[in-house]
Amino acid sequence: MSSGSQTAEKGHAVRFEIVNLDFFYGAKQAVFGLNMKVPTNKVTALIGPSGCGKSTFLRTLNRMNDTIRNTRVKGQILLDGNDVYQIDSVRLRRRVGMVFQRPNPFPKSIYDNVAYGLRVNGFKGRLSDLVEQSLRRAALWEEVKDYLHKSAFALSGGQQQRLCIARALAVDPEVLLLDEPCSALDPVSTAKIEELMFQLKDSCTMVIVTHNMQQAARASDYTAFMLDGHLIEHNETSKIFTTPKDPRTEAYITGRFG
Amino acid sequence: MNQLRMVWRKTLNYVMLTLTGVAALGVVSVLFLILGYLIFNGGSSLNLNFFTQLPKPVGETGGGMANAIVGSLKLLFLAAILGLPVGLMAGVYLAEFGGKTFSFVIRYTTDLLNGVPSIVIGIFAYSLAVLPVKHFSTFAGGVALAIMVIPITVRSTEEFLKSIPISMREGAMALGASKWKTIATVILPAASGGILTGMLLALARVAGETAPLLFTAFSNQFWSPGWGQPIASLPVMIYTYAIAPYDDWHRQAWAAGLVLLTLVLIANVGTRMLLSRGATRSA
Numbered sequence: 001m002s003s004g005s006q007t008a009e010k011g012h013a014v015r016f017e018i019v020n021l022d023f024f025y026g027a028k029q030a031v032f033g034l035n036m037k038v039p040t041n042k043v044t045a046l047i048g049p050s051g052c053g054k055s056t057f058l059r060t061l062n063r064m065n066d067t068i069r070n071t072r073v074k075g076q077i078l079l080d081g082n083d084v085y086q087i088d089s090v091r092l093r094r095r096v097g098m099v100f101q102r103p104n105p106f107p108k109s110i111y112d113n114v115a116y117g118l119r120v121n122g123f124k125g126r127l128s129d130l131v132e133q134s135l136r137r138a139a140l141w142e143e144v145k146d147y148l149h150k151s152a153f154a155l156s157g158g159q160q161q162r163l164c165i166a167r168a169l170a171v172d173p174e175v176l177l178l179d180e181p182c183s184a185l186d187p188v189s190t191a192k193i194e195e196l197m198f199q200l201k202d203s204c205t206m207v208i209v210t211h212n213m214q215q216a217a218r219a220s221d222y223t224a225f226m227l228d229g230h231l232i233e234h235n236e237t238s239k240i241f242t243t244p245k246d247p248r249t250e251a252y253i254t255g256r257f258g
Numbered sequence: 259m260n261q262l263r264m265v266w267r268k269t270l271n272y273v274m275l276t277l278t279g280v281a282a283l284g285v286v287s288v289l290f291l292i293l294g295y296l297i298f299n300g301g302s303s304l305n306l307n308f309f310t311q312l313p314k315p316v317g318e319t320g321g322g323m324a325n326a327i328v329g330s331l332k333l334l335f336l337a338a339i340l341g342l343p344v345g346l347m348a349g350v351y352l353a354e355f356g357g358k359t360f361s362f363v364i365r366y367t368t369d370l371l372n373g374v375p376s377i378v379i380g381i382f383a384y385s386l387a388v389l390p391v392k393h394f395s396t397f398a399g400g401v402a403l404a405i406m407v408i409p410i411t412v413r414s415t416e417e418f419l420k421s422i423p424i425s426m427r428e429g430a431m432a433l434g435a436s437k438w439k440t441i442a443t444v445i446l447p448a449a450s451g452g453i454l455t456g457m458l459l460a461l462a463r464v465a466g467e468t469a470p471l472l473f474t475a476f477s478n479q480f481w482s483p484g485w486g487q488p489i490a491s492l493p494v495m496i497y498t499y500a501i502a503p504y505d506d507w508h509r510q511a512w513a514a515g516l517v518l519l520t521l522v523l524i525a526n527v528g529t530r531m532l533l534s535r536g537a538t539r540s541a
Binding site: 062067090093094097098104105106107108116119121167168171 | 423425426427428429430431432433434435436439443444447448
């Protein structure tokens with residue numbers, strides 16, 4: 001279950017390579033010729049105005065868009081050099097986890113939520129140890145350790161989101177995709193989640209979609225700016241926010257639109 | 259001129275309020291009238307004998323409807339094991355799988371099946387399960403009731419599954435659960451309260467059906483062992499006893515009506531209470 005850190009030691013500097021990606025919702029094209037390399041064990045932020053295609057792009061990385069009817073993908077998405085459409089989607093999603101905008105815990109106990117991914121993937125071993133480990137990685141253990149049997153709905157919004165993160169981490173994914181994970185949360189919960197992203201970096205590649213530019217500037221190593229389905233600029237976060245190369249990037253980050 | 263208009267408007271308001279209120283009251287009172295009638299006419303015949311004894315031969319007083327009560331339960335049991343799984347699976351298909359056209363066709367035909375008169379379903383079950391073996395049977399009655407249970411179960415299962423938000427499905431799939439695993443381990447358990455309620459209500463609905471049983475289970479003065487013989491049931495007994503010329507039988511018919519209605523009401527009210535309690539707990 002330690003494929004995350006193992007593959008990192010193998011020295012893949014690039015976890016995802018996206019080549020000429022086009023994405024269509026029916027006849028409407030949402031992503032145009034996107035080329036990107038997502039570096040291993042770093043946080044990459046995707047920023048851009050509403051409707052620019054960043055969430056759509058994020059969801060292609062773990063093939064979640066397969067669940068929507070009438071969608072088409074052209075181009076290649078390579079995970080450690082392997083085309084994600086050649087891998088079984090179920091196994092792909094064990095390696096590439098996702099946290100959603102609104103916390104979506106299952107109507108089960110806290111313990112069963114975290115253990116779900118393990119049980120579904122046929123993990124045999126001491127579940128309770130792994131559940132504890134995941135809850136610790138998500139900075140939630142201390143708050144819930146005496147209430148593991150309680151319903152997940154008894155938690156606050158910020159705690160539920162951290163529970164969803166723990167649940168995603170339980171299967172030890174190589175990559176964690178986060179789709180605006182803090183947009184429904186208060187500042188304190190947001191800070192806690194940003195803190196845990198910092199801790200997780202070493203063992204997990206993260207791609208985070210965010211509307212909050214301050215969050216992107218604070219929490220990410222690399223930032224990619226998207227506009228109308230195109231990738232405009234992709235660079236180290238510090239460089240994007242201090243010396244953006246494209247005038248549109250500069251206009252967005254200085255708040256002139258979006 | 260304005261003064262007259264205001265008076266007219268106020269009167270119209272008042273009249274409409276009264277009319278709608280009276281209509282609503284009328285609706286509620288019908289149920290209470292029926293209950294009252296049944297209690298008044300049948301309450302006195304409700305004794306231990308009613309629940310434990312077999313019907314006495316024509317002309318003799320006394321006796322009970324024990325075989326009809328057990329008969330109704332046996333028929334409902336058959337309807338449940340024959341009809342509920344089919345309804346459940348079809349409901350799962352409609353909610354989770356299915357292309358647009360195929361699902362539309364299934365939904366439409368399910369609603370049509372729901373509207374088929376129960377007596378027609380009785381004739382259908384008759385040709386299916388009675389004619390080939392040339393005798394009435396409990397099994398045939400169960401088949402008829404199962405056919406009626408299916409459309410109700412399909413629709414309520416579909417409704418409750420659809421009420422589970424997509425985000426929950428996405429959460430499970432993002433963890434590496436296949437579609438069927440997601441349905442079986444997350445969606446069905448989450449909707450189980452509503453689905454079970456829908457099933458109980460479907461059974462309560464068919465518990466009082468008389469017409470389909472007339473051609474299939476028919477009736478029986480005695481106990482009906484096994485599943486291959488005609489069997490007595492509460493609705494058919496009510497029918498038989500009510501149109502007979504004996505006062506004693508009339509009283510027993512009222513009592514049977516009261517028992518039947520009470521059971522159906524308990525099922526309806528009870529399941530709805532459980533459903534609303536479950537909803538507030540998990541929200």
